[in-house]
Amino acid sequence: MKKITIAVMLVSALALTACSKNRFNGQDGTAGAGTIQPGSANDPSSPAYFNQTIGDRVLFAVDQSTLSAEAQSVLTQQATWLSNNPAYSAIVEGHADEQGTREYNVALGARRASAVQSFLIERGVAPNRLKTVSYGKERPLAVCSEESCYAQNRRAVTVLTSAAGS
Amino acid sequence: MIALVQQDGPLRIEITEGVIEPLPFAIPTFQDESGTAGAIADEISRVIAADLSGTGLFREIPSTSFISSVTNFSAPVAYPDWKAVNAQALITGAVTESGGQITVKFRVYDVFSGAELGQGIQIVGTTAGIRRIAHKVADTVYSRITGETGYFDSRVVFVSETGPKNARSKRLAVMDYDGANVTYLTDSQSLVLAPRFSGSGDRLLYTSYETGQPQIYVMDVGTAERRALGTGGGNMAFSPRFTPDGQGLIFSLEQGGNSDIYRMDLQGGGLQQLTNSPAIETAPSFSPDGTQIVFESDRSGSQQLYIMGAGGGEPQRISFGPGRYGTPVWSPRGDLIAFTKQNEGRFHIGVMRTDGSEERLLTASFLDEGPTWAPNGRVIMFTRESQGSDGAAGLYSVDISGRNLRRVPTPDSASDPSWGPLQN
Structure with a gap:
C-alpha cells in the first residue's frame, strides 16, 4: 500500500509544462487608436491579434459539430493568419457542455475539433501544422448550469503553438 | 425487494420486487x-x-x-x-x-x-x-x-476530484466498497477519466491525458505501475473495458473526428475494428459470457443502446423510450443492462433487460451518470454531480429496485466509480 503513492508521473508533468510554455496567450492591447503596438491585438502578425481580434474559438449548437456562417468567417480569418505566419502551428481543442455523459462528450469534442481542423485545411493550412484534442466536458470555461454558460462551453479553440514545438 | 420473514420457517429474505420491511x-x-x-x-x-x-x-x-x-x-x-x-x-x-x-x-x-x-x-x-x-x-x-452472494469484501476504483469547476484536478484512487481505506494511484498532474477494474480486480484500464492526448493505460492495482497501450497514431483512445477473460480490451478510437469501437489484446496487438459508421460509437461493455457487446451510438440521430456480437456485425438497437441513453454496463449476472438516461433536462440511472424490455429508472437528478455493478448484481454505484458554479461530484449507490439510495463517503469529490469483484 505504501508504494502506491510513489507512482508520480514526472515525465508527463514535464511534458505538460513544456507544452503550456509554447502557448501564446492573448495580451492586452494597450496601444492608442491608429498606432500599431507590436505584439498587441492590433498588430496583425501577433498571436494576440489571432486570439482576440480574429477570435481563437468558434461555438456550436447542442450536440452539433456543424460550423455556422459566423464560425466559418472566423475560421477563414484564422486560416489566413496561419498562412501568413508560418512560424506557428495550432492544436484545435474540442469541448462540450456538461449536459451529456462523459464518453459521449469526449467523442463529441473530437467531432468539433475535427470539423475546425478540416475547415482550416480546406482553406489552405498545411495538415501537419494542425493537431486536434478533445476534452469533452472536462474543461468548462463558464461554470453556471444554464444555457448562457453551456453555449460558451460548446466550443473549439484554436490554440497557437510555436512551429518548432511539435 | 421484500423482507419475507417466515416466523415458523427458516430465516430468509427473498430479494424480489415489492415492499420491504428490513x-x-x-x-x-x-x-x-x-x-x-x-x-x-x-x-x-x-x-x-x-x-x-x-x-x-x-x-x-x-x-x-x-x-x-x-x-x-x-x-x-x-x-x-x-x-x-x-x-x-x-x-x-x-x-x-x-x-x-x-x-x-x-x-x-x-x-x-x-x-x-x-x-x-x-x-x-x-x-x-x-x-x-x-x-x-x-x-x-x-x-x-x-441466498445471494454478498458484496462487502470488495473494492471500488474511482476518480478523486479537487479544485474549482473550471480547473478540476483529477486522480485515480481505490477504496473499500464502503469508502474506507482510500489509496491514491496517480497524482493530479494529468487529467484521468473512467477507470475500469479487471474481472479479477488486479488491474485497471483508464484514460489519461498525460501525453496531451487521451490515451488508454493499464495499471497494476497493487504496485500502481502503469503502461500506455499503444492504440496508435496520435488518435484519441478512450472508454476502455476489459474483455471477460482479462486478456484484452474494447474501447473507442477516434480517427478524423469519428469514434468507433475496437478490440485489441493487452500487449498492443490484434487490433480489430468492431463498428464502422460515421456516428459516435462508444462506452462498450461485454456480456459476462463474452459473446456480446452492448454500447451506445448516435447513428439514429441521438444516443441509444445497441448490442452486437463479440466480433462486431450488425447491431440491434435495444433502447426505445423517450430521451437518450448512454454508458451501458452489462450486469455480472448477465440478466440486466444498467445505463444513464437523459430526458427532459434530467439524468437517470436505470436498468433494462438485455432485450430492452422492462426498463426501470432508479434515480433522477440534475446529473447522474456512469453506473457500475456490485459483484452480485444487486446494487449499482454511480456519479451524481450537483448543479451550478459550485457543482461537485460524489458517489452514490442504489439497489436495482430503486431503493436504498445512499451517498458513499469519499474524502474529496469523486466520480466514475468501477466496482471490483468479491475478493478472495
Missing part, C-alpha cells in the same frame, strides 16, 4: 478472548452491522434494548431474550489477537426457529485487515439469509 438483527459486541482485542472486536462488530444495515435489507437493534448479554461465545443462546427484543437474526462472535494475527469466530442464529443458521466459521487475518475480516463475516451472514 429484517431486525442483533449483534452483541464480539467477545475478546485474548484480553488484548477489545478495540478490534468492537470495530469488527461495528463494520459487520454497518455492512448489513447499509443494504437496506437489515435493521440493527440497538444494544441498549438488549435484555441479555453474551459473555461466552460457546454458551447456549437465550432465545427468549432475543425474541423479546424482536431480533430475528442474532450474530455472535469472538476475537483472538496474537502477535498481530487476528482470529474471528462467529455464528448466526435464527432466533424464532431457535436454531443456528449454518455452521460456525473461523476467519484468520492480520490487524491491518480487520475491516476485510468483518466484511467477510457480513458477506457470510448476508449470503445465509438472502
Whole structure:
C-alpha cells in the first residue's frame, strides 16, 4: 500500500509544462487608436491579434459539430493568419457542455475539433501544422448550469503553438 | 425487494420486487478472548452491522434494548431474550489477537426457529485487515439469509476530484466498497477519466491525458505501475473495458473526428475494428459470457443502446423510450443492462433487460451518470454531480429496485466509480 503513492508521473508533468510554455496567450492591447503596438491585438502578425481580434474559438449548437456562417468567417480569418505566419502551428481543442455523459462528450469534442481542423485545411493550412484534442466536458470555461454558460462551453479553440514545438 | 420473514420457517429474505420491511438483527459486541482485542472486536462488530444495515435489507437493534448479554461465545443462546427484543437474526462472535494475527469466530442464529443458521466459521487475518475480516463475516451472514452472494469484501476504483469547476484536478484512487481505506494511484498532474477494474480486480484500464492526448493505460492495482497501450497514431483512445477473460480490451478510437469501437489484446496487438459508421460509437461493455457487446451510438440521430456480437456485425438497437441513453454496463449476472438516461433536462440511472424490455429508472437528478455493478448484481454505484458554479461530484449507490439510495463517503469529490469483484 505504501508504494502506491510513489507512482508520480514526472515525465508527463514535464511534458505538460513544456507544452503550456509554447502557448501564446492573448495580451492586452494597450496601444492608442491608429498606432500599431507590436505584439498587441492590433498588430496583425501577433498571436494576440489571432486570439482576440480574429477570435481563437468558434461555438456550436447542442450536440452539433456543424460550423455556422459566423464560425466559418472566423475560421477563414484564422486560416489566413496561419498562412501568413508560418512560424506557428495550432492544436484545435474540442469541448462540450456538461449536459451529456462523459464518453459521449469526449467523442463529441473530437467531432468539433475535427470539423475546425478540416475547415482550416480546406482553406489552405498545411495538415501537419494542425493537431486536434478533445476534452469533452472536462474543461468548462463558464461554470453556471444554464444555457448562457453551456453555449460558451460548446466550443473549439484554436490554440497557437510555436512551429518548432511539435 | 421484500423482507419475507417466515416466523415458523427458516430465516430468509427473498430479494424480489415489492415492499420491504428490513429484517431486525442483533449483534452483541464480539467477545475478546485474548484480553488484548477489545478495540478490534468492537470495530469488527461495528463494520459487520454497518455492512448489513447499509443494504437496506437489515435493521440493527440497538444494544441498549438488549435484555441479555453474551459473555461466552460457546454458551447456549437465550432465545427468549432475543425474541423479546424482536431480533430475528442474532450474530455472535469472538476475537483472538496474537502477535498481530487476528482470529474471528462467529455464528448466526435464527432466533424464532431457535436454531443456528449454518455452521460456525473461523476467519484468520492480520490487524491491518480487520475491516476485510468483518466484511467477510457480513458477506457470510448476508449470503445465509438472502441466498445471494454478498458484496462487502470488495473494492471500488474511482476518480478523486479537487479544485474549482473550471480547473478540476483529477486522480485515480481505490477504496473499500464502503469508502474506507482510500489509496491514491496517480497524482493530479494529468487529467484521468473512467477507470475500469479487471474481472479479477488486479488491474485497471483508464484514460489519461498525460501525453496531451487521451490515451488508454493499464495499471497494476497493487504496485500502481502503469503502461500506455499503444492504440496508435496520435488518435484519441478512450472508454476502455476489459474483455471477460482479462486478456484484452474494447474501447473507442477516434480517427478524423469519428469514434468507433475496437478490440485489441493487452500487449498492443490484434487490433480489430468492431463498428464502422460515421456516428459516435462508444462506452462498450461485454456480456459476462463474452459473446456480446452492448454500447451506445448516435447513428439514429441521438444516443441509444445497441448490442452486437463479440466480433462486431450488425447491431440491434435495444433502447426505445423517450430521451437518450448512454454508458451501458452489462450486469455480472448477465440478466440486466444498467445505463444513464437523459430526458427532459434530467439524468437517470436505470436498468433494462438485455432485450430492452422492462426498463426501470432508479434515480433522477440534475446529473447522474456512469453506473457500475456490485459483484452480485444487486446494487449499482454511480456519479451524481450537483448543479451550478459550485457543482461537485460524489458517489452514490442504489439497489436495482430503486431503493436504498445512499451517498458513499469519499474524502474529496469523486466520480466514475468501477466496482471490483468479491475478493478472495
